[in-house]
Amino acid sequence: MDGESAPAFRFNFGKEEAEQVQEEQGPPEYDEPAEELVYRPEPGVPFFTEPVEVAEGLTLVKGTISSDEAATILKDSRVAASDLVPGKYEGGFKLWECAADLCKAVLARYGLTAAELAGAAELHSQLQGKKVLELGCGHGLPGIVALMAGAEVHFQDYNGCVLRRLTAPNVIANMERLPRPRARPAAKYFAGDWRLVGEHLTGRGYGGHYDLILSSETIYSVPAQERLLECIKRLLQPPHGVALVAAKRYYFGVGGGSKSFKELVERDGIFETSVVAEQVEEKGSGNVREVLLLKFPAAIHPYFL
Template identity: 35%
Template sequence: MFQFNFSPADSYEETPEAVGSSHQWLPAQKHEPSAAQIQAILDECGIEETTVGQTKIRYVNMESAAKRVQREGTSQFISHIFRDHTDLVPAVYEGGLKIWECTWDLLRYLAASDLQFNGKRVLEVGCGAGLPALFCALQGSHITLQDYNQEVIEQVTVPNVALNLCAAPFNGPPSPSTPTDLATLSSTATFYSGDWGGFVRLLSSQAEITVHEEKRGKCQEQKFDFILTSETIYNPECHQKLLDLLTSCLQEDGLILLAAKSHYFGVGGGTLQFTNFIRQKGQLDVKTHTTNTEGVKREILEMKFKAGKNENVY
């Protein structure tokens, strides 16, 4: 598999789950960034900026990042997008080198809300560029970012976090402060790649280690006050796996915000189908907020535990 010398700190070693007859889900792993490699990416890729409410967010130009991934040599799991000029190959490449429409909907929703993020733990699932999580981090949250493809985490997500949360040299002129910057990065953000099921099991194993080492009861460190995700429900075959992740990782009084289209043509998923699925399972309350009615309707689903229904704990 393509490597950029980012060290996967931990991984969930298991036989990947089969997908169809030719592909397997990628195993989950945790990533520890390298300051020199972050700087190399930022020196090469163009930098863009957006303002959401009063918050400015910087991010690498996605086209230049994709070109870098292609040039550096990619794994079989992501080479399809360059060979076939496609935005998505289910279970192979999950679209992380593009900022999708519903990401912007979620950002605007966060900025317009009265939600308080300072001191909160935020997880963004299928993060790609990680802009919604970065919005929360700039309000004082600790963020955990997960994307299916390792290349996306290494070449896009990590540099974006460094751009916004670290001092020079990452977002300014060179200075001798690199170790401090990397320490800041590690203390405010955590990065994972791989399959959702493996990700949940990896978090669970880390929580069990923490419980053992600190000799305390239920570990809440691997649970989150907010879980954010956008454009992740297009494949109905993955709905149960996503629900398992959401209910396993959410604090008892936490909130899930999911942004998506009402229907994804050609694959069958969408907000209506997912909402019906969630209601049938009976674990979460769900409210729907429409964000766009032109063309394919786009919506944000706001979900939280039903009273007495949080049975998925580590």
């Protein structure tokens, strides 16, 4: 690791479970079929939220679903004790720290202020009319920021029940807080594995390509990194589309992180990549949270020709 030590960040499981996950990575079966979900509120199912500050002066709300509730929804008791069950669940009901970092990166890149995003009756932004995709969205806060700024946003998560019980109601709860005259752009929801979702979006009349792709805390393992990069390559719009990927530099026990993902992108040679934001973790861990920018080089790679 070039003389750097990997700090002890881990998902919510112990050493034995981490070692088991590493063994199972070769590779787990990710075959959840891709589909577009049309959200309809379920009668009698409450949705509770709490405020979360995603940038200075910008407070959104996030749904509150406990690990036990997630296990019940997914019908898998393992989810109550672990945030990662390969091929089954990837932490979608949790709000991870890098989501706020990604929200800040969207604001900074597109010249948005918290005050105008949350309070302006009319908003003219660089994201107006753009097409945005958030991969592995969970609560969908970065995508919600883009939606508030006037973009059409598609939200993707591996588990359809995460989209139904968390993402879609969370999008609605946040958009309802906007000033009434503000236009409400379209939001769509897609479930399934990244490979199958990529094929679905390019082959079913959805337009297939995005001006901005967002993803937060999804590159925790090498297999996850490879699948995410292939999906971005399939769906990012050349020549000006960009992807913003937020992650910790290291994920102890599962082998991934922003450092190894950046190296993977550089070896692949399709995109240029750079670190556009970083935040040192608190509590003495020594780990760093980073936001990576992926963009097309000046000369488009033959892959896209």
